[in-house]
Amino acid sequence: MSSRSRLGALALMCSLAAAHSLPGYAQGGASQCVAAGGWARLDGASPQAVDSTGLIAAMAQRAVVLLGEQHDDMDHHRWQLQTLAALHAQRPDMVIGFEMFPRRAQAVLDRWVAGELTEAEFLAQSEWGKVWSMPAELYLPLFHFARLNRIPMLALNIDASLTRSIAEKGWAGVPESQREGVGQAAAALPDYEDFLFEIHRQHAAARGHGGTRAGKAARDDPGFRNFVDSQLAWDRAMAEALVTGRQRHAAAGGALPLAVGIVGSGHVRFGHGIAHQLRDLGESSIGQLLPVGVDTPCRELTAGLADAVFGVPVARMPPPPPPRLGVALEEHERGVRIGEVTPGSLAERSGLKQADIITEVAGVAARRPSHLISAVRRQPAGTWLPLRLERGGETLELVLRFPPER
Template sequence: MKISQSAFFASFASFGAFLVFTVFASSVFLDNASAQTKPTASKEKEQQSADCVPAGSWLAPGNGKISSTEVITRAAQRSVVLLGEMHDNPEHHRWQLQTLAGLHALRPGMVIGFEMFPRRVQKALDQWVAGELTESEFLAAADWNGVWSTDVNLYLPLFHFARMNRVPMVALNIDTRLRRAVAAKGFGGVPENEREGVMPPAAPSEAYLGYLLPIYGEHERGGKKRANAGRDDPDFVRFVEGQQLWDRAMAQAIQSAANRPGHPLVVGIMGSGHIKYGYGVPHQLKDLGITDIGTLLPWNSGTGCGKISAGMADAIFGTASPSVISHEPQRQRLGIRFEMAQDGGARVLQVEKGSIAEKSGLRDSDIIIEAAGASVKRMEDIVETVKRQAPGTWLPLKLKRGGDTIEIVAKFPALPG
C-alpha cells in the first residue's frame, strides 16, 4: 500500500502528542547559550513579543517558514543529521522521536548516536537493540545513573524506538575521567593511550571562541564570576579544549557509524550547544571529511525572535511549553550538573541559573558530601534523594568548599495553588 508523503508526515505530526514524560534533570551549560548581535532598541520590544516559531511549525533561520515534508525530505538525503535538545525538556524529546520516525520512513538504513552514553557501555546498547536485555537490565548495564544524571523516562521512548525497529544505537561520548583530565591538563597533557582513541580536535574558529567566552564568564571560580576573562586566559583555554574534546569524540563516533556497510543515515542526539551555528560537532565532522550534515533544533515557542539568526541550524521546530501541556506532576529538580569526586562526594560542575541550587548558595566546584544526613557515595544518592523531596520541604546539604566544610539548606517550593 502506498501513501503520499504529505499524508505520511501529517500522521507523524501528531505522533509525539501520545507520549508522556516526567521531568527531573540537570541541563548542560551550552544548551541555553546563543551568540548573536543585539537587536536595535527600536526592534527589540517587537522581537521579544513576537512568536517567530509557533508550536508545531518549522522555520529555516534566515529563509522563513518551511513545511515539515520539505525539512524531513531534505534531512533524509544527508549523510548525518544532528538533533538538538535541552536535556530536561520533555517536549524536545517528543520532537526528536517524531523526527526520527519521519527520517526512518525514508531512510530505514539508520544508526542513532547518543551523547548520553560513553563508549565503554556500547555492548549494553547492542544487547538492548537485539532484544537480549530487559529495560531494567539495560539501564543497569549501561550505567545510566552513573553516566547521565537525567530522568531516564525522557529518553526511554527513543531507546524503545531503536529496539522496536532494530536500529543500531551508538555511544558517542567518552568517560568523565578523560574530560576531567583534559580540563585540568589540556589535551596535550593527557597521554595518548588514555585518550580513548580521540584525535586532536580541529582548531576552533574565532566565532566559536566568541560564542564560548560569555558562557565561560558565567561560571564561578572561588565564588566569583569569570566575566572579565579573556581568550588567552589559561582556564578559558582549557575550558575550550574540554568542550572540543567532547565535540571531537562525538564526531569520530559518528564518522565511524557513517562508514558502516551501506553508509546508513546517522542521526546524532545531543545538546543543542554542540550543534548551533556549526561550531561544535559539525565543525569537527567537516575536519574528518563529512560535509553533508543536517542540523535541526527544537525551539521553545514564544521565545523572542531576537535569539534567532541565520546559520544557527538548517531548521528549527516550535515546541510548546511543558508546563502548559503536561498532565504529569513535575519531579523536584535541584538544578546542578555534577560528577562523582575521586575522594568521595558529588562535585558540582555547574549550577543552573535561577535554580533551587543557586538560591541555596551552591557554587561550581562545591563537593556535596552529605544529603539529608546521609553520605553521598554514588550518583544515585543525589538523584534519588532529590526525587523523594516533597514540595515545600527543606533538604540539608553538607559541602566541602576549598578547605572548609559548610552546611546549606535547599528549600523546595510548595506546589502553586
C-alpha cells in the same frame, strides 16, 4: 583555576548551551516566528515556514543529521522521536548516536538493540545513573524506538574522567594512551571560542576567584584554554563516533546508513561543535535541526543557527520552587562538593559544611549536582533524606530533616 572550577564551567556551558537565553531559545518579547508544530528554515534574512515533507526528505539524504535538545525538556525528546520516525520512514538504513553514553557502554547498547536485555538490565549495565544526570524516562521512548526497529545505537561520548583530565591538564597534558582513541580536534572557530569565552567569563565572575585575574577571565588563562580543549575533545569524540558508526554498519554493498545524533543543542548551534569536527573529518553532508519555543523572538532565529527549527509549544508551568537546601554545589570526582552553605539554611541546621563531598543520596550514588537537587526537590515535607559524605578524610552519615508544611 582549580580542576573543580573548570569542571563547573564545563557543566555551566552544557546547561547554558541548551537554555532559553541563547539564540534560538530566548524568551518573550517578539512576534511569533515559528508556529507550534511547524518548521521554519533559517537560510535567509528571516525564518521561513517550510513543509515538513520536503524538509524531512531532504534531511534523509544527508550523511549525518543532528537533533538538538534541552536535556530536561520532555517536549524536545518527543520532537526527536517524531523526527526520528519520519527520517526512518524515508531511510530505514539508519544508526542513532547518543551523547548520553560513553564509548565504554557500546556493548551494552548492542545487546539492548538485539533484545537481549530488559529495560532495567539495560539501565543498570549502561550505568545510566552514573553517566547521565537526567531521568531515564526522558530518553526511554527513544531507546525503545531503536530496539523496536533494530536500529543500531552508538555511544558517542567519552568518559567523564577523560573530560576531567583535559579540563585540568589540557589536551597536550593527557597521554595519548588515555585519550580513548580520540584524535586531535580541529581548532575552534572564532565565533565558537567567543561563545565559550562568554561562558567561562560568567563562571569566573560568579566565583570571583579561581586563578583568573582578580576574578576576571582572560583568553590566555590556562583555565580557559583547557576549557576549550575539553569542549573540542567532546565534540571531536562524538563526530568520530558518528563517522565510524556509519562505516561499521555499512550495508553489504557498501552503502552507508544515515547517522542521527541525539545531542545537546550547544553541540549543534551554528555548526560550531560536532558539525565543525565532522567537516574536518571529511564529512560535509550534515543536517542540523533544533526545537525552539514558539515565543522565541525572530531576531534570535538568525541564519546559520540550524538548517531548520521546529516550534514547540511553551509549557505554562508554575515557577520552580525556591531552593530548599541553601548550598552552592560543585562537581567533584568523588561526588558533589558543597561550595558554600547559607547561614540559617536547612543545610546548616542539618550539619552540612563547606567542602563536604556528598557521595550518596538515599543510598544512590551522587554523581552530579543535579542528582542532589532532584532528590531534594522530590522530597515531601516532613520527611527525612539520608546522605553519605566525606569530610576531612572521614565518611559520615547525615540526615536532612525537612520541616512539615505549615
